[in-house]
Amino acid sequence: MQTADLRQRWLDYFAERGHTVVPSASLVSDDPTLMFTVAGMVPFIPYLSGLIPAPYPRATSVQKCIRTLDIEEVGKTTRHGTFFQMAGNFSFGDYFKEQAISFAWELLTKSESEGGLGFEERDLWVTVYEEDDEAIELWKRVAGLPEQRIQRLGKADNYWHTGQPGPGGPCSEIYFDRGAKYGAEGGPAADDSRYLEIWNLVFMQYLLDDVRSKTDFSVVRELPKKNIDTGLGVERVAFLKQGVENMYEIDQVRPVLDRAAEISGRPYGRDHGDDVRMRVVADHVRSALMLMADGVTPSNEGRGYILRRLLRRSVRAMRLLGVDVATFPELFTTSRDAMKAAYPEVEKSYDRIARLAYSEEENFLGTLASGTSILDLAVSKTREEGRRQLPGDTAFLLHDTFGFPIDLTLEMAEEAGLTVDRGAFDALMAEQRNKAKADAKAKKTALADLSVYSDFRALGETVFTGYDYLQTETRVLGIIVDGESVSRAVAGQTAEVILAETSLYAESGGQEADAGTIVGAGFELDVLDVQKPVKGLVSHRVEVRTGEVAVDDAATTIVDPDWRRGATQAHSATHLIHAALRQVLGPDAHQSGSYNKAGYMRLDFGWNQALSPETRSEIEEIANVAIRRDLPVETRVMPLDEAKALGAMALFGEKYGETVRVVDIGGPWSRELCAGTHVSSSAQVGLVNLVSESSVGSTNRRVEALVGIDAFRELATERAIVSQLTSNLKTPREQLPDRIAELLSSLKAAEKRIAEFESAALAQRVPDLAASAVRRGDFSVVKADVGSLGSSDDLRSLVTSVRARLGSDAAVVALAGVVGGKPSVIVAANDAARDRGVKAGPLAKAAAGVLGGGGGGKDDLAQGGGTNAEAIPAALDAVVDGLPN
Numbered sequence: 101m102q103t104a105d106l107r108q109r110w111l112d113y114f115a116e117r118g119h120t121v122v123p124s125a126s127l128v129s130d131d132p133t134l135m136f137t138v139a140g141m142v143p144f145i146p147y148l149s150g151l152i153p154a155p156y157p158r159a160t161s162v163q164k165c166i167r168t169l170d171i172e173e174v175g176k177t178t179r180h181g182t183f184f185q186m187a188g189n190f191s192f193g194d195y196f197k198e199q200a201i202s203f204a205w206e207l208l209t210k211s212e213s214e215g216g217l218g219f220e221e222r223d224l225w226v227t228v229y230e231e232d233d234e235a236i237e238l239w240k241r242v243a244g245l246p247e248q249r250i251q252r253l254g255k256a257d258n259y260w261h262t263g264q265p266g267p268g269g270p271c272s273e274i275y276f277d278r279g280a281k282y283g284a285e286g287g288p289a290a291d292d293s294r295y296l297e298i299w300n301l302v303f304m305q306y307l308l309d310d311v312r313s314k315t316d317f318s319v320v321r322e323l324p325k326k327n328i329d330t331g332l333g334v335e336r337v338a339f340l341k342q343g344v345e346n347m348y349e350i351d352q353v354r355p356v357l358d359r360a361a362e363i364s365g366r367p368y369g370r371d372h373g374d375d376v377r378m379r380v381v382a383d384h385v386r387s388a389l390m391l392m393a394d395g396v397t398p399s400n401e402g403r404g405y406i407l408r409r410l411l412r413r414s415v416r417a418m419r420l421l422g423v424d425v426a427t428f429p430e431l432f433t434t435s436r437d438a439m440k441a442a443y444p445e446v447e448k449s450y451d452r453i454a455r456l457a458y459s460e461e462e463n464f465l466g467t468l469a470s471g472t473s474i475l476d477l478a479v480s481k482t483r484e485e486g487r488r489q490l491p492g493d494t495a496f497l498l499h500d501t502f503g504f505p506i507d508l509t510l511e512m513a514e515e516a517g518l519t520v521d522r523g524a525f526d527a528l529m530a531e532q533r534n535k536a537k538a539d540a541k542a543k544k545t546a547l548a549d550l551s552v553y554s555d556f557r558a559l560g561e562t563v564f565t566g567y568d569y570l571q572t573e574t575r576v577l578g579i580i581v582d583g584e585s586v587s588r589a590v591a592g593q594t595a596e597v598i599l600a601e602t603s604l605y606a607e608s609g610g611q612e613a614d615a616g617t618i619v620g621a622g623f624e625l626d627v628l629d630v631q632k633p634v635k636g637l638v639s640h641r642v643e644v645r646t647g648e649v650a651v652d653d654a655a656t657t658i659v660d661p662d663w664r665r666g667a668t669q670a671h672s673a674t675h676l677i678h679a680a681l682r683q684v685l686g687p688d689a690h691q692s693g694s695y696n697k698a699g700y701m702r703l704d705f706g707w708n709q710a711l712s713p714e715t716r717s718e719i720e721e722i723a724n725v726a727i728r729r730d731l732p733v734e735t736r737v738m739p740l741d742e743a744k745a746l747g748a749m750a751l752f753g754e755k756y757g758e759t760v761r762v763v764d765i766g767g768p769w770s771r772e773l774c775a776g777t778h779v780s781s782s783a784q785v786g787l788v789n790l791v792s793e794s795s796v797g798s799t800n801r802r803v804e805a806l807v808g809i810d811a812f813r814e815l816a817t818e819r820a821i822v823s824q825l826t827s828n829l830k831t832p833r834e835q836l837p838d839r840i841a842e843l844l845s846s847l848k849a850a851e852k853r854i855a856e857f858e859s860a861a862l863a864q865r866v867p868d869l870a871a872s873a874v875r876r877g878d879f880s881v882v883k884a885d886v887g888s889l890g891s892s893d894d895l896r897s898l899v900t901s902v903r904a905r906l907g908s909d910a911a912v913v914a915l916a917g918v919v920g921g922k923p924s925v926i927v928a929a930n931d932a933a934r935d936r937g938v939k940a941g942p943l944a945k946a947a948a949g950v951l952g953g954g955g956g957g958k959d960d961l962a963q964g965g966g967t968n969a970e971a972i973p974a975a976l977d978a979v980v981d982g983l984p985n
């Protein structure tokens with residue numbers, strides 16, 4: 101059964117049963133909390149949660165999905181794909197459990213000739229949520245499934261939500277038994293590789309909130325209607341039906357795998373390592389193709405970064421297969437041909453896809469070769485030095501000079517059995533960012549002689565259309581190269597472009613300039629920066645990527661939508677945090693500066709003491725509650741007086757008589773004068789995570805926050821750290837602080853006991869040492885190497901105890917030992933010895949000299965140390981030789 105056939109059977113089956121067939125939505129999810137469409141239900145979230153009435157009671161779809169969480173597993177298992185298709189049937193308050201189970205069972209077990217999927221009943225197992233007795237009864241009654249093939253599992257397996265606040269509920273999963281060859285008996289609870297999950301039926305009946313993990317969330321309330329959300333893994337069923345071993349061998353994927361094998365000259369199925377690489381190529385090329393068809397462009401952030409990672413991992417896998425020339429032209433066309441029947445968009449936008457993919461490969465191939473040899477060198481050097489960690493500066497060099505994403509370096513280091521000094525790498529990255537910012541500032545002011553701008557400004561203001569549009573068709577008014585107005589610029593040149601209108605936001609009011617492109621007939625310009633060198637005039641600093649641009653050309657400005665979404669989230673988050681600050685601290689906490697860009701914001705405000713952790717949390721909480729309340733965002737343009745009368749906060753010294761733009765979030769809840777771009781309702785901000793609070797000067801504080809998906813990632817990292825601690829310490833999360841305090845105090849107690857034992861052991865050595873005294877002229881002398889000791893205090897107390905034990909006749913004690921890896925010597929003389937002219941200071945100094953160091957002290961007690969422990973006997977002899985005759 102071909103994948104396309106499977107897809108059609110699915111849609112036909114549910115269409116015949118009253119379901120509206122809904123085409124697959126884009127991989128780029130429009131849910132602000134999700135970077136990609138991760139499940140078939142994502143486009144239906146507003147209907148499932150009851151936010152918007154569903155336009156149909158039942159629906160069915162075969163949805164494109166991307167999940168990259170398990171990217172490392174790709175190729176190694178039968179079923180991890182970064183791109184996959186989920187076939188689903190949905191009921192919005194229409195049918196529920198019984199009907200969902202009955203549909204699923206019928207479609208699975210109906211013969212292929214009757215339009216079903218033709219599975220044998222005896223091969224199917226199900227799992228249900230442990231408390232769901234009703235589902236068990238239904239499986240028995242509706243499907244006639246014997247009790248022993250129904251297993252109960254907990255929340256980790258049989259409860260479903262997207263990982264974000266929203267709808268969720270218990271689920272029931274259907275598994276196919278692949279047979280004894282693939283693992284142990286005992287059903288899915290025992291082995292989820294032999295028993296392969298093929299279909300998940302979710303009984304959506306609750307609204308969830310505070311989703312902290314798969315199993316840790318709060319139920320807000322029951323949904324107004326009970327819904328059904330199911331998902332069948334198309335790739336999984338396809339590989340079972342096609343009689344192949346895994347999802348990489350199905351008709352839509354296998355051709356790329358074969359092509360990779362052919363190009364490399366290594367057959368598939370001979371060497372496990374090579375097989376995994378071919379599967380990685382086949383999976384990643386397809387995912388990248390589908391992402392680019394949905395408009396994603398390789399970049400260093402967000403979705404673009406994920407795409408870049410997929411592309412670079414494919415290049416690298418081909419290289420590990422022994423191929424170091426470009427292969428994307430062949431691999432991508434092969435993948436396109438395998439996918440175009442189901443997804444015509446891959447053919448329609450293939451020109452763009454090819455341009456992006458091929459140039460990404462060209463660029464990366466060049467750097468991969470040199471980067472890999474640098475890495476290999478660093479790996480052998482690290483090994484030779486007996487270390488297990490690659491230095492952070494190597495990772496940084498690879499990133500900075502060779503464009504190696506840090507993940508790639510981490511992976512390659514891991515393959516060589518090493519880790520990477522991540523802390524040092526992050527510090528270097530931060531340093532570079534600060535430097536780049538300073539450089540950019542310097543460049544911005546030195547753009548060009550301002551007179552060249554005023555000529556253009558005289559033509560009128562640049563019209564900013566970007567509040568309403570991401571794209572704008574306009575005309576080139578001027579081109580500036582090296583401060584001179586010129587008539588054209590060609591590929592490879594950097595220039596400034598002045599346009600009549602622009603949808604690209606120029607850096608101002610704390611908001612970073614938009615990222616994007618400017619295109620026209622025969623040229624493409626990459627936008628590097630957008631500034632207003634004089635008020636009212638926007639200048640686009642660009643690099644001409646292809647072609648030639650001339651004054652008077654028609655041009656279209658295109659804002660990178662991902663960037664802009666992030667920028668609006670961050671700017672609205674800045675307003676939310678500002679409002680929250682003032683709520684908590686009072687109206688004196690006035691904003692003194694701010695900066696925001698996709699994923700990040702910071703705000704400086706007048707305040708002269710540090711915020712307590714409680715205050716920080718309160719501010720963060722207020723901002724997030726405002727997000728959840730989904731407050732409308734409204735902008736109005738009005739005279740300044742009017743805005744002030746409304747209580748809008750004027751921040752940047754607006755002039756009297758001007759018209760200003762007022763941005764409200766939730767009416768007066770947050771009201772500011774602001775020209776920035778904002779979300780249209782607060783929920784679109786997603787999430788704000790206040791990550792730091794610090795001082796800037798004596799009268800200002802700074803708060804910094806991550807916004808949207810970046811905020812989530814930061815929390816996810818912290819969660820991973822906590823879960824590592826809980827598993828290492830075998831302690832539930834809530835008890836971690838107590839457990840760590842307990843461990844520290846028992847460590848302290850243990851250290852104290854060790855010290856007691858050590859001093860008791862030292863005390864026991866005193867009699868023997870005293871008994872070893874020999875006569876030397878008038879003196880009774882003890883000299884000994886006492887070996888390794890915990891501290892020089894130990895050595896000192898040993899020396900004084902021995903001296904005390906020697907009585908009142910003239911006595912000198914010289915003991916040496918090794919403390920903290922270094923030789924140390926202490927000399928003591930008693931009263932009678934000093935009366936006869938002995939001074940401990942010079943004796944210790946002489947001994948220390950022999951040890952290769954220095955020393956000294958009082959007449960009765962002195963100490964010294966050095967570096968050469970082997971010289972201890974000679975050092976002790978030097979003490980004896982130094983005694984008066």
Ligand code: SER
Nearest residue numbers: 139141300329330331
């Ligand atoms: N949403 C569920 C899943 O992704 C079923 O469609 O598994």
